[in-house]
Amino acid sequence: MRHVIALDVGGTGMKAALVGADGTLLYEARRRTGRERGADAVVESILGFAEDLRAHGITHFGEPAEAAGVAVPGIVDAEHGIAVYAANLGWHDVPMRDLLSARLEGVPVALGHDVRTGGLAEGRIGAGKGADRFLFVPLGTGIAGAIGIGGAIEPGAHGSAGEIGHIVVRPDGPPCGCGQRGCLERLASASAVSKAWAEASGDPEADAADCAKAVESGDPRAQEVWQNAVDALADGLLTALTLLDPHTLIIGGGLAEAGETLFTPLRAAVERRIVQFQTLPEIVPAALGDTAGCLGAGLLAWDLVDRNTDRDTDTDHDIDPTEVST
Structure with missing residues (x-):
């Protein structure tokens, strides 16, 4: 059965799947990233997970995966396959594509x-x-965006489009790891709301999550914390909406x-x-939950298969000039 490997690497956990040609999730698995063990150990965990997924595909579907797609955090050079930098994983300039391809036997x-x-x-x-045209903004430990x-x-x-989490919305706000003060993700991310x-x-x-429940129960302290986050988020989103429409x-x-509790305010x-x-855009919740990254990695892998197939087809149709008679 034709399939690809999809792997979504997060700061604390990894989600993976074997994805069929029709998008069906044939097998799913999760593991801890283990970032406390250091960057080299994290990279080895990713490689080992991918290797185990390949073996599962061979055992259960009779053939190896046709390609693999992997999504990683931080700054990514997708063209050259390099995981440039990830503060929460501690790595710099990891040739992830080459390392994975070698571990997956080409x-x-x-x-x-x-x-x-x-x-x-x-x-x-x-x-x-x-x-x-859409803008996808996940509100998690930090805030980033994807421009469709x-x-x-x-x-x-330079590979950093959509990083709206570092729009400054409160110039006198708390310091951010990027060196600025009052960044959107320091005020409106899930981690920021948790801290507040x-x-x-x-x-x-x-x-x-506790704050949201307290808002629903009418706790005025929670309502103030929640509204402060919503207002900061709206200010940051307005900048993005003005630029991207x-x-x-x-x-x-x-x-x-x-x-x-979030979407109405x-x-x-x-x-x-x-x-x-x-023009006010339609503001809607994401449909795929925490599987979006893994599903997207599967799409990257199938896109790669399609491109390689097209390239092979083009090569097959090339004309050998030595075979052209006059």
């Missing part, structure tokens, strides 16, 4: 950025399907699991900020 590998890969899946088979234009995800000239609610509630174990704004990540906050010349 199987072609496509490397992608985790959020842009998730955006690819949301655009093709998720909440952005049919939208010619005409069925493709825009990488930018832990402080406001006096419970160091409280998180964003998308038809659809897709919100995903852990914070989006709050449902209308967020839609209202964005609408209040829209000016006369702008």
Whole structure:
């Protein structure tokens, strides 16, 4: 049975699948990333996981995977297959594509950025399907964005398009790891809400999900924390919407699991900020949840198979000039 390997690497865990030619998930697995063991150990964990997935495919489907797609966080040079930098994994300039291809005995590998890969899946088979321009923004530990234009995800000239988490929305706000103050992800990510609610509630174990529940129960402290995050998010999104003018704004990540507790005030906050010349986009929840990155990695792999097939077909149709008679 034809299949590819799909692997989504996160800061704490890895999600993987063997994906059939029709998009069916033939096998799924998860493992811890183990970043506390250091960058080299993380890379070896990725390679070992991919190797085990290849073996599973051979054992259960009678043939090896035709390609592999892997999504990783941080700065990614997809063209050259290099994981350039990831602060939460501690690596620099890892030739991930070559390492994986070698471990998989020559199987072609496509490397992608985790959020842009998730955006690819949301655009093709998720909440952005049919939208010619969309912005996918997952609200997790941090905040990033994927810009969908005409069925493709825009990488930018240097591979960092969509990094809206580092738009400064509160110049006098808390310091960010990027060196600025008041970045969007320091105020409106799931981790930022968790921190703010832990402080406001006096419970160091409280998180964003707890805050959402307290909002729903009418706790005024939670409502203030939540609204502060929503307002910061709306300010950051307005900048992105002004620049990109998308038809659809897709919100995903852990914070989006709050449902209308998030979406009702967020839609209202964005609408209040829209000016006369702008058009309010449809603001919708992501459809694929935490599987978006893995599904997107599978799409990257199948795209690679299709390109290689097309290239082989073109080669087959090349005319050998020595065979042309006059």
